[in-house]
Amino acid sequence: MSDISRPLADQVTEFLSRRARWSPIEIAFWLVAASTIWLFPARHLILTEICIWALFALSLDLILGYAGIISLGHAAFFGLGAYAAGLIGKYDIIGEPALALVASGLAAAGLGFATSFLVLRGSDLTRLMVTFGISLLLRELANKYSEITGGADGLQGVEIKPLLGAFRFDLYGHTGYAYSLVVLFVLFLLARRIVQSPFGLSLQAIRGNPLRSSAVGIATNWRLVAIYTLSAGYAGVAGALLAQTQAFASLEMFSVERSADVLLILIIGGTGYLYGGIIGALIFRFLQDYLSTLTARYWQFWIGLILIAIVLVGRDRIAGWTAPLRKLADALGRWRPGRPSATGGKS
Amino acid sequence: MTILFDGIAYGMLLFVLACGLSVTLGLMNFINLAHGAFAMAGGYITVVLVNRLGVPFLLGLPLAFLFGAALGAVLERTLYVHVYAKSHLDQVLFTIGLVFMAVAGVDYVMGSSQQFIDIPTMLQGQFDVFGVRIGRYRLMIIVICGLLTVALQFILASTRFGSRLRAAVDDQRVARGLGINVGAVFGLTFAFGSGLAALGGALGAEILGLDPNFPLKYLIYFLIVVTVGGTSSITGPFVASILLGIGDVMGKYYVPTLSAFVIYSIMIVMLLWRPQGLFARASAR
Numbered sequence: 093m094s095d096i097s098r099p100l101a102d103q104v105t106e107f108l109s110r111r112a113r114w115s116p117i118e119i120a121f122w123l124v125a126a127s128t129i130w131l132f133p134a135r136h137l138i139l140t141e142i143c144i145w146a147l148f149a150l151s152l153d154l155i156l157g158y159a160g161i162i163s164l165g166h167a168a169f170f171g172l173g174a175y176a177a178g179l180i181g182k183y184d185i186i187g188e189p190a191l192a193l194v195a196s197g198l199a200a201a202g203l204g205f206a207t208s209f210l211v212l213r214g215s216d217l218t219r220l221m222v223t224f225g226i227s228l229l230l231r232e233l234a235n236k237y238s239e240i241t242g243g244a245d246g247l248q249g250v251e252i253k254p255l256l257g258a259f260r261f262d263l264y265g266h267t268g269y270a271y272s273l274v275v276l277f278v279l280f281l282l283a284r285r286i287v288q289s290p291f292g293l294s295l296q297a298i299r300g301n302p303l304r305s306s307a308v309g310i311a312t313n314w315r316l317v318a319i320y321t322l323s324a325g326y327a328g329v330a331g332a333l334l335a336q337t338q339a340f341a342s343l344e345m346f347s348v349e350r351s352a353d354v355l356l357i358l359i360i361g362g363t364g365y366l367y368g369g370i371i372g373a374l375i376f377r378f379l380q381d382y383l384s385t386l387t388a389r390y391w392q393f394w395i396g397l398i399l400i401a402i403v404l405v406g407r408d409r410i411a412g413w414t415a416p417l418r419k420l421a422d423a424l425g426r427w428r429p430g431r432p433s434a435t436g437g438k439s
Numbered sequence: 440m441t442i443l444f445d446g447i448a449y450g451m452l453l454f455v456l457a458c459g460l461s462v463t464l465g466l467m468n469f470i471n472l473a474h475g476a477f478a479m480a481g482g483y484i485t486v487v488l489v490n491r492l493g494v495p496f497l498l499g500l501p502l503a504f505l506f507g508a509a510l511g512a513v514l515e516r517t518l519y520v521h522v523y524a525k526s527h528l529d530q531v532l533f534t535i536g537l538v539f540m541a542v543a544g545v546d547y548v549m550g551s552s553q554q555f556i557d558i559p560t561m562l563q564g565q566f567d568v569f570g571v572r573i574g575r576y577r578l579m580i581i582v583i584c585g586l587l588t589v590a591l592q593f594i595l596a597s598t599r600f601g602s603r604l605r606a607a608v609d610d611q612r613v614a615r616g617l618g619i620n621v622g623a624v625f626g627l628t629f630a631f632g633s634g635l636a637a638l639g640g641a642l643g644a645e646i647l648g649l650d651p652n653f654p655l656k657y658l659i660y661f662l663i664v665v666t667v668g669g670t671s672s673i674t675g676p677f678v679a680s681i682l683l684g685i686g687d688v689m690g691k692y693y694v695p696t697l698s699a700f701v702i703y704s705i706m707i708v709m710l711l712w713r714p715q716g717l718f719a720r721a722s723a724r
Contacts, residue, residue: 162528164472164535210710216527217470221662222710225703228659232699348655352535359532393543399536403529404521 112288121367122277129270136269138381142373143272144334149357149369150276150283151326156355157363158287159319160299161211164220164351165227166327169200171346172230173328176200178247178341179240187253189261193275193332200328201321208320212313224348231346246342250335261337268337275333276370279326283366286322295319349392356399359407440571442692443685448577450684451584452646454677456639456657457664458591459632461676464665465608466625467523472534474636474661475654476541481507481637482649483545486554496559500583500641507637512630519629520622538654546651554649556641580642587635591673604628663702667709 128139148170155161176196179185186192210222234241242248254260259267286292297305298312306312335341344350353376361372379398383391460474481503488494488502522533558576565574595601607614607621615621640653647657660683668679683702690701 156528162531164531210707213710217464217662218666218710220470220472220531221659221666221706224662225659225706229700229703232703236696236699348658349539352539355532355535390543390547392539393547396536396539396541396543399532399539400518403525403533403536404518407529 173331201325204324446685478640508634511633
């Protein structure tokens, strides 16, 4: 496979395009996801929530799984997106929800860009402090300017126009779910394209070793700024989706609990392969349902217990338990009809 | 002047609360977000002792310290030990999990309302010194915390344990090579730091308030103190705490509507100015 006679650029191109190929499992996954629109109409509200969590976790995966930035305040962008979408809806600034969604995402991305320079300074600890501080700051802003944001009562009176001028957001969340799923899919495609580009590879190099990757000529800081901005935009879109489907935004959206929940979701699902957020969101939502029937008020306790258990057992070991499954998925992923095993040589 | 005085008292309190964190962070490069949980434990144990069992307040303080230290030692030996070698992400997940459990657990046992400690009348009220109104309780905080700071500085600078600790902070591997039992040093320091946090929580219940959300509410303060002050000495966190305390109290007094933003602005300015902390040395790591 890796014969030396071919020019390097060709080999790289082939390597990248092989990575980017769609496996049957992925296609099946999205087909199943799409079929839920018709299969489980009664479950659309909870499925919408899962979609939003998945998108939020996906945005965290971009910085944590691919660039290695630990954030304790990712909810800042989520909340900003939610309030942006809520305010746009309330004051009827942009009538079309899809455009409003884009605008909210851009607002969050703007904040991400502005704060990325603070985040990139210093160590993990400084990053924790800054990301946490920014989410607290935004929460405080939303709390203080209550004449605009509604303060502690949350943003009320949000009115969302029909989607594309045709589909009204109904009470059962049918429109909302289809809308969320489409947004998730489109943004997933974009993220998939990005992380499998040379840019995405360079991010992983930076995560591996920032010093060395800058030595081989990667503009470390700018790439981190770029991915942080993108991730903030994704989180903003997730928040905006929540605000639009629920016609509400509240201070809770900035909370550290939300930032920690999304971390947990991503850790459950696994970092660094984009599907982690989606799978994690599914598990998390059902877990949450189950635990809050046990003790509605103290379910945070169980979240804490799960976090500790995951760390003590070890994320690697948990990944080890599912390794046979993943190998199977890998094997299936490589298999293509009418072609003997696509990857002959090991890379 | 009164504001300055209050600010200093507040800053001293922050220092006692956070210095344990800065030492554990510097020593094992371990991010302990659950530090505030120990402070909360100290506060609640004092509430139980003083209000329900009738223990005198001044006796309650050292008991809170002992309780916090014991709790810290037990948790360090049973749980934390397994997490030292793991990545920062794992440490964050682990300690934030502890915080959630502590918050929900305290909520379950003690209820979610704010707790108050019965303070002896001797410590209530204010008196005037040259026109400066001084609260007795705050004066006591300054005295206790001041003495503690001096004692800490002494322990670190001139005892055998202190020099071992500093050696371990500077270069763990070499310290191990010289026959210093770094694990034991760390365990002791961790317990002591947790004890100090518990003492701070007990002292601070009056000023900072005490409810189950305490560890999350003050987490950002601890983080600021540690990042701004650096982890290489106790002077750094001390100065950082005093500055933060004064800044926060002044902010609350002069610009009450914007008070919450003052500390964040301090944080951002500090970070732009000295990204490695106020008193950072060239680190060995």
